[in-house]
Amino acid sequence: MSEARLMQGNEACAEGAVAAGVRFFGGYPITPSTEIAEYMAVNLPKVGGNFIQMEDEIAGIGVILGASLAGKKALTATSGPGFSLKQELIGYAAIAEIPAVIVNVQRMGPSTGQPTSPAQADIMQARWGTHGDHPMIALSPWTVRESFDVAVKAVNYSERFRTPVIILLDEVVGHLRERVELPSAHEIEIYPRRMPNTTKAQGYKAYTPMEDLVPNPANFGTGYRIHCTGLVHDETGFPSGSPKVTEQTIHRLHEKIMRVQDEITHYDEFFMDDAEIAVVAFGGTARTAYAAVEAARHAGQKVGMVRMMTIWPFAENVMRNLAKRVKGILVPEMNYGQYVYEVERAAAAQARVVSLPKYDAEVFTPDEIKQAIEKLAAEVAK
Amino acid sequence: MSEARLMQGNEACAEGAVAAGVRFFGGYPITPSTEIAEYMAVNLPKVGGNFIQMEDEIAGIGVILGASLAGKKALTATSGPGFSLKQELIGYAAIAEIPAVIVNVQRMGPSTGQPTSPAQADIMQARWGTHGDHPMIALSPWTVRESFDVAVKAVNYSERFRTPVIILLDEVVGHLRERVELPSAHEIEIYPRRMPNTTKAQGYKAYTPMEDLVPNPANFGTGYRIHCTGLVHDETGFPSGSPKVTEQTIHRLHEKIMRVQDEITHYDEFFMDDAEIAVVAFGGTARTAYAAVEAARHAGQKVGMVRMMTIWPFAENVMRNLAKRVKGILVPEMNYGQYVYEVERAAAAQARVVSLPKYDAEVFTPDEIKQAIEKLAAEVAK
Amino acid sequence: MKEIRLSGSGGQGLITAGIILAEAAIMEGKQAVQSQSYGPEARGGSSKAEVLIDDHFIYHPKVVNPQIFLAMTQQAMDKYSHDLTPDSIVIVDEDLVQNPHGSEHIVKVPITNLSVEHLGRDLFANIIALGLLVKVTGAVSFETIQKAVAKRVPPATVPKNMEALRIGYESIQ
Amino acid sequence: MKEIRLSGSGGQGLITAGIILAEAAIMEGKQAVQSQSYGPEARGGSSKAEVLIDDHFIYHPKVVNPQIFLAMTQQAMDKYSHDLTPDSIVIVDEDLVQNPHGSEHIVKVPITNLSVEHLGRDLFANIIALGLLVKVTGAVSFETIQKAVAKRVPPATVPKNMEALRIGYESIQ
Amino acid sequence: MRDYETFFRTNRLPHIWCPGCGHGIAMKAIAKAIAKLDLDQDKTVIVSGIGCSSRASGYMDFDTLHTAHGRALPFATGIKLANPELNVIVITGDGDCMAIGGNHFIHAARRNIDLTVILFNNNIYGMTGGQASPLTPVEKKATTAPYGTFDRPFNPCEVAKTAGATYIARGTAFHAAPLVDLIAQGIQNKGFSFIETLVQCPTSYGRRNKMGSAAAMLKDMSETVIPLAAYNRLSTEERNEKLPSGVLHTDVFPEYAAEYAKIIKQAGGDKA
Amino acid sequence: MRDYETFFRTNRLPHIWCPGCGHGIAMKAIAKAIAKLDLDQDKTVIVSGIGCSSRASGYMDFDTLHTAHGRALPFATGIKLANPELNVIVITGDGDCMAIGGNHFIHAARRNIDLTVILFNNNIYGMTGGQASPLTPVEKKATTAPYGTFDRPFNPCEVAKTAGATYIARGTAFHAAPLVDLIAQGIQNKGFSFIETLVQCPTSYGRRNKMGSAAAMLKDMSETVIPLAAYNRLSTEERNEKLPSGVLHTDVFPEYAAEYAKIIKQAGGDKA
Amino acid sequence: MIIKVNARFCKGCNICVAFCPKQVLALDSMGKVCVVDESACIGCGQCELRCPDFAIRINKEEKA
Amino acid sequence: MIIKVNARFCKGCNICVAFCPKQVLALDSMGKVCVVDESACIGCGQCELRCPDFAIRINKEEKA
Numbered sequence A, B: 001m002s003e004a005r006l007m008q009g010n011e012a013c014a015e016g017a018v019a020a021g022v023r024f025f026g027g028y029p030i031t032p033s034t035e036i037a038e039y040m041a042v043n044l045p046k047v048g049g050n051f052i053q054m055e056d057e058i059a060g061i062g063v064i065l066g067a068s069l070a071g072k073k074a075l076t077a078t079s080g081p082g083f084s085l086k087q088e089l090i091g092y093a094a095i096a097e098i099p100a101v102i103v104n105v106q107r108m109g110p111s112t113g114q115p116t117s118p119a120q121a122d123i124m125q126a127r128w129g130t131h132g133d134h135p136m137i138a139l140s141p142w143t144v145r146e147s148f149d150v151a152v153k154a155v156n157y158s159e160r161f162r163t164p165v166i167i168l169l170d171e172v173v174g175h176l177r178e179r180v181e182l183p184s185a186h187e188i189e190i191y192p193r194r195m196p197n198t199t200k201a202q203g204y205k206a207y208t209p210m211e212d213l214v215p216n217p218a219n220f221g222t223g224y225r226i227h228c229t230g231l232v233h234d235e236t237g238f239p240s241g242s243p244k245v246t247e248q249t250i251h252r253l254h255e256k257i258m259r260v261q262d263e264i265t266h267y268d269e270f271f272m273d274d275a276e277i278a279v280v281a282f283g284g285t286a287r288t289a290y291a292a293v294e295a296a297r298h299a300g301q302k303v304g305m306v307r308m309m310t311i312w313p314f315a316e317n318v319m320r321n322l323a324k325r326v327k328g329i330l331v332p333e334m335n336y337g338q339y340v341y342e343v344e345r346a347a348a349a350q351a352r353v354v355s356l357p358k359y360d361a362e363v364f365t366p367d368e369i370k371q372a373i374e375k376l377a378a379e380v381a382k
Numbered sequence C, D: 001m002k003e004i005r006l007s008g009s010g011g012q013g014l015i016t017a018g019i020i021l022a023e024a025a026i027m028e029g030k031q032a033v034q035s036q037s038y039g040p041e042a043r044g045g046s047s048k049a050e051v052l053i054d055d056h057f058i059y060h061p062k063v064v065n066p067q068i069f070l071a072m073t074q075q076a077m078d079k080y081s082h083d084l085t086p087d088s089i090v091i092v093d094e095d096l097v098q099n100p101h102g103s104e105h106i107v108k109v110p111i112t113n114l115s116v117e118h119l120g121r122d123l124f125a126n127i128i129a130l131g132l133l134v135k136v137t138g139a140v141s142f143e144t145i146q147k148a149v150a151k152r153v154p155p156a157t158v159p160k161n162m163e164a165l166r167i168g169y170e171s172i173q
Numbered sequence E, F: 001m002r003d004y005e006t007f008f009r010t011n012r013l014p015h016i017w018c019p020g021c022g023h024g025i026a027m028k029a030i031a032k033a034i035a036k037l038d039l040d041q042d043k044t045v046i047v048s049g050i051g052c053s054s055r056a057s058g059y060m061d062f063d064t065l066h067t068a069h070g071r072a073l074p075f076a077t078g079i080k081l082a083n084p085e086l087n088v089i090v091i092t093g094d095g096d097c098m099a100i101g102g103n104h105f106i107h108a109a110r111r112n113i114d115l116t117v118i119l120f121n122n123n124i125y126g127m128t129g130g131q132a133s134p135l136t137p138v139e140k141k142a143t144t145a146p147y148g149t150f151d152r153p154f155n156p157c158e159v160a161k162t163a164g165a166t167y168i169a170r171g172t173a174f175h176a177a178p179l180v181d182l183i184a185q186g187i188q189n190k191g192f193s194f195i196e197t198l199v200q201c202p203t204s205y206g207r208r209n210k211m212g213s214a215a216a217m218l219k220d221m222s223e224t225v226i227p228l229a230a231y232n233r234l235s236t237e238e239r240n241e242k243l244p245s246g247v248l249h250t251d252v253f254p255e256y257a258a259e260y261a262k263i264i265k266q267a268g269g270d271k272a
Numbered sequence G, H: 001m002i003i004k005v006n007a008r009f010c011k012g013c014n015i016c017v018a019f020c021p022k023q024v025l026a027l028d029s030m031g032k033v034c035v036v037d038e039s040a041c042i043g044c045g046q047c048e049l050r051c052p053d054f055a056i057r058i059n060k061e062e063k064a
């Protein structure tokens, strides 16, 4: 642990990424994510890494995918409008299996919306923003310290699964300064870049899946002469139009992640032992929800809280079980209601699921959530 | 009705748009949507309209939004990769309330995927592709004739609600040629461009909602001097950061469409009278599903079919009721399973919902669906 | 329902042939759908066109039971014949398809050569094949297919195309 | 828990003041969070910074019960005071806030003028305000705030900033 | 009230640009140019992207359109084509126009569509707080160039010229009077017109680069930017320190919207 | 086997370009240039976008990257910066590079990053079946220009120059032998190099514009494209009909990756 | 000359002060422009020309 | 001269035929290149140079 200090969420996220081995940042400034780029501009050269400001957000993700193929762990950061622009190449990274981390510090949308106001309205976009079928990992921290941790996890997952990973920060956490103590270097586990396990002579194929269903395409410049494409391809990496290959490829892309879904589903439970109502929350909203739940407990409500760090893949099992444990689930989110769709589906009518949307560009107050808890408690008591 | 002729889905879609009053097309070529652009290039000048090929897909939607503001009904067409690129400005159209129609002739993705192969894998993207909260109307035709009709509807809805409307064609229908008889001009109902209902002197505000919650911003050049922005704005059209205005605006954007959700939910039922199993399908897949259901009926199965033309807003009520009417719902789609998420949610465990995904870049055979029907029938019979 | 598959290499004009056939069916008041599938090549490679003709609306728009299968190259023969049945009739360009298979009913005609020989270029092979298909399937009348071809092709080429149709129609008994 | 809100116009340095206050709290081993909100203006307009200090981890990161409210402009006074309680202490720059309100406990200090008068420029108003805040809240010790300021500001300006702190601290009894 | 002030939405003033920001000077020049040409206020449209500069559209009393970052030109192209009788003026920033909007810029110029583009060049991303733009000079500092920029900036006038613009001029906020004329001439050109306008951003650029007050930055401009004729008399070496102002280039080419009208005629659509 | 053929993935040949397509000739020239320079096959990367031309990456036996339409240059930039010892060669089409990829093109040139870009210019969107590109000459027909194009094409060499490229050349498939040298020189230039290579697309361009066979199209090139020296001797009017070939421009500027290496050094990161 | 200042608009950027050839203008303690020597004004309009905030205006003395 | 044709690669585009200065080449009935007069070949390499398909190659007579 390092000394305690005041640190901003965005800064912690950037520092976590560097700690996890990120040595390349490409991007385009946009509020409220710009501090990440600015941190990288100052600090990456100090560790021998590259920062480059590109001409737009599309180039911002293109350049990091190139750098990643050439062997550098790479990250870009943006907010809603830029995240929308990056969608095509996020899909590219998914199908071409290129490790890369995309930070989206969410702000109020759609479009330019309210650039300096907080929101959590890109939840579904993180899952479904690009065309075609693909899996997605998205993590959302709720504290400044966790912004660091999530960055480390995101980089590790992107390397382990060779897939784009989204960090869904929100303006609340991204711009929050709070006391943190960061882990020291030796406390941080780093997933190294995967390397070919056979030689070319042994018939190496760049996209042959290993036991964990993830392939080991060689870094460019290491003598393997691989081919990388956004077309559907077979184990060689070259395009294939065969229905069988197509099915296998798309399925494997999902399975490599879904098979360890529970392992990568991170969440916390608070006050859940005897809870009849559960509040499911994430990001900045979870902080307020905690305060509300604590207050409601003090007021005698049997309410608990499940705080999600892993947003995607959706915590299917956690939610299915949760619905069996409680009578009511409240889902406060700084949007018009997004994550609640999935909770409702998984709950399968086993518990009453209530959406508590907030889309006035302000953060929740503890009282708003507490009142909703009380209302729900009254309802399910009937 | 005009004479019967052989026509392609893409062509019918383009012709329907022109029949509905579209006089501006801007876009960028991409398989399998290019025929729409090519049709427009030839035919728009004949009716005094404009075709322009832009430098990319972003410009393709930007230019039609400009044209729409200047008073022309406008359309663009693309496929997955281009649809991803257009997402930012689709959000712009939503918040700035600019009528525009975006055709996405879906192909196999993600990324370049398989450009000439069919898919229906942009269903969720059509709803959630852009950042921030916004409503979405998306329609998916299943025949060539309906491609014409859907284009008319899409243009009308975009004008009526002042919102972007997505036409989700798929390669199967878009490239299919079939016999059609098109309605003659007088049979086509056209929703005219909304016009200001008060004068400037009377205190006209561009974004004051009418009774139907839709505002009447004046066309550019008509003397109203309006301001149009992608920032959250109030009734005047000028930016506002007030929580109240923000909440009202975002809510109204949704409500103007959701309040008439049932009216704009179009679907067909077949063989449903005594059905115990329902197949829910749309687009090209619905054609095969129909053949399969018919065959299964012949084989004695009590199976029916619900064919969705309106994909978004999701047919919440239709599906909720359906789940109460049948024991099992089968959802075949040319993707890894997307629409089925919503069906499952709405079914709320009232019926068993089974996904029948297809993602090998081929269309379903009737037999594949028939077998799945039989399997589901056997399961729910237990 | 008539289920017809035309296959060959990109540039041989089989999609056009399929379209004309479907248009002819419509001229006779029937329902018809036509679809195609092709590889990544702009020219060459393999492509297929499918035409279904029926009296009723056709839902599933692809061939399920190929009654007639035309192959204009060996590659197409091999690629698109997986679902042939013993009843399928296989029509091949005998010079370009060395190894026809998939059914006992094989009709061999030197389609491309007929075009070169009688019309000077291989350009008309698709229309010859169309004449042949009409003869074999009886899907539409010869008069209708003549009208349909005349409507589609450039006016200057109508006589040659009529000749091609006839050659195809008469190339077998 | 101490809940402190600093408000004024963009460019007055209140966010920096908030950060320093939070850093001082951390130096004393406490928990602290600092957040801000501002309008679309790069300079001018209104902005606020909030600092919460507690012994335990602070979940909800925004002020709910403003114990101390500092306003450096009338606009900020009006915009950010909606939730003041009778117990809130309102500190204002008396030259820039003509109409302080929201609570009975109003502390008026000519903050900006003190800066101009004693330090030649209005630049140090935020640090004067910080000294004042420390005095009123006792959130941290004067020594700690001195250390915290010294750590943040450019070395060359440390003496003047120490002076500013002291002026603020001593501006009321 | 000055005549040009009828072109402001006075109820939205004072604007929110920083003290000393040059954007106000440039916006005033546009209003004066419109006044000078006596354009129909109801047939004039202002289109902007996103940036401090792009806020100008909100202050000007025409039909105004504040698009997305970098996308002003496609929108403007649609407006002009859909209704060629409108005067379409585009206000953009160096980031908006030359970074994210660069492709639209060269293509609109290539088409020679009748738009007048005024680039408020403050050499920085003002709105987001001082990141380097493609027009930030070498060695200047920016939050994303903490060690100083080293990639050469574009010369936007040259880019416009190569891409096909038919009227190109450069003015400055210091030379506020002649700027009006440069803009007016651009509006009059039937084709793609580009006026690079140098403006000071004391907040996000000047301060970080120790360039002094807004007035000092204007003073700088007065020395660096000289009339084209004077510039042409300099040696190549001397030119490195200077920038020419005035009308830098004009040319005659068919205009896009007019050409398309011919196609409509050819296709018979003019009678439709 | 020819020496350059070791640079093909022979198991993926024959390629799927149409009979007579010029892309094969241009690709061969690249392989020959690499052979000539004796580049390390394991330290050379080919990056392409999407288009018929961009298929070339799949046929060449290096580390190869087939990106998304228009995006080859950002990827290539990332590769070069991440590992400056690699030779990074970009193959692109006129649509890929000058339409959707236009912004990346001018910015990569502006940075003078050490990439060699070979634009296979067939004046059309080949892959999607013949739509107009920003390099389609005026009056030519395309499926999206059924009445003939009327917007002027870019001169991509001029665009590259204005944007900042330090090596610019033009060659053709007809002049296949000198093309090899032009490419080789481009690879040797430490900075952004651009080689426009005119190629014939008989399928999507020639046929619709009645330009005859592939051979006839090559013949056309042999007449239209003349060495720069000869071109310079022509009158302005005569030049309208011709295009100069050869090395059109060279310049010396700091290279981006090398400059960044200095920043790393300055920040102490070279010891990290 | 009549020098009209719109104090609500003036942001005290000092541009007019700096470019006034006759030292007519200054900033007051509230950071707004003020006229310190109206009689010196020659009506050159430099102040108005470059005021980014439309906050100062020079009117030639109106007759009658 | 030895003219080597790779018939699998040749797409019969006719480019080599058109540019051969000595009419050495032609297309056969299957649309592939064929050598009609090898003795006339002067080894200029024009055919190989522009063949887009790497389908024709001219080798100087090899010794031994």
Ligand SMILES: Cc1ncc(C[n+]2csc(CCOP(=O)(O)OP(=O)(O)O)c2C)c(N)n1
Pocket: A028, A029, A030, A031, A057, A081, A082, A085, A112, E050, E051, E052, E053, E054, E068, E069, E092, E093, E094, E095, E096, E097, E120, E122, E124, E125, E126, E127, E128, E133
């Ligand atoms: C797609 C997108 N990317 C980034 C941003 C963030 N952004 C807003 S303005 C701006 C730059 C503004 O710079 P410039 O165009 O030079 O205008 P200035 O503020 O300097 O006048 C940026 C990067 C955005 N709003 N949208």
Ligand SMILES: Cc1ncc(C[n+]2csc(CCOP(=O)(O)OP(=O)(O)O)c2C)c(N)n1
Pocket: B028, B029, B030, B031, B057, B081, B082, B085, B112, F050, F051, F052, F053, F054, F068, F069, F092, F093, F094, F095, F096, F097, F120, F122, F124, F125, F126, F127, F128, F133
């Ligand atoms: C984002 C996106 N837009 C459009 C396309 C469709 N597309 C593929 S290649 C191409 C144009 C190719 O033209 P060019 O770059 O000139 O290459 P050529 O085929 O002529 O060699 C287009 C529009 C795509 N794949 N992705």
Ligand code: SF4
Pocket: D042, D043, E016, E017, E018, E020, E021, E022, E023, E052, E053, E122, E126, E127, E200, E201, E202, E203, E204, E205
């Ligand atoms: S930040 Fe710069 S450009 Fe933006 S308003 Fe302030 S001075 Fe002007």
Ligand code: SF4
Pocket: C042, C043, F016, F017, F018, F020, F021, F022, F023, F052, F053, F122, F126, F127, F200, F201, F202, F203, F204, F205
């Ligand atoms: S379409 Fe044109 S560019 Fe594409 S392979 Fe064929 S000839 Fe070449």
Ligand code: SF4
Pocket: E020, G009, G010, G011, G012, G013, G014, G015, G016, G017, G032, G033, G047, G050, G051, G052, G053, G054, G055, G056
């Ligand atoms: S130039 Fe304008 S804003 Fe600046 S001080 Fe003078 S009057 Fe005030």
Ligand code: SF4
Pocket: G003, G019, G020, G021, G022, G023, G024, G025, G040, G041, G042, G043, G044, G045, G046, G047, G048, G058
């Ligand atoms: S008009 Fe001239 S002299 Fe008078 S105040 Fe303005 S700048 Fe000074």
Ligand code: SF4
Pocket: F020, H009, H010, H011, H012, H013, H014, H015, H016, H017, H032, H033, H047, H050, H051, H052, H053, H054, H055, H056
């Ligand atoms: S140039 Fe090559 S492909 Fe063309 S005909 Fe000659 S050998 Fe065959």
Ligand code: SF4
Pocket: H003, H019, H020, H021, H022, H023, H024, H025, H040, H041, H042, H043, H044, H045, H046, H047, H048, H058
């Ligand atoms: S080498 Fe020359 S002469 Fe011989 S075949 Fe080839 S082109 Fe003809």
Ligand SMILES: [Mg+2]
Pocket: E051, E093, E094, E095, E120, E121, E122, E123, E124, E125, E126, E133
């Ligand atoms: Mg700027």
Ligand SMILES: [Mg+2]
Pocket: F051, F093, F094, F095, F120, F121, F122, F123, F124, F125, F126, F133
């Ligand atoms: Mg091309």
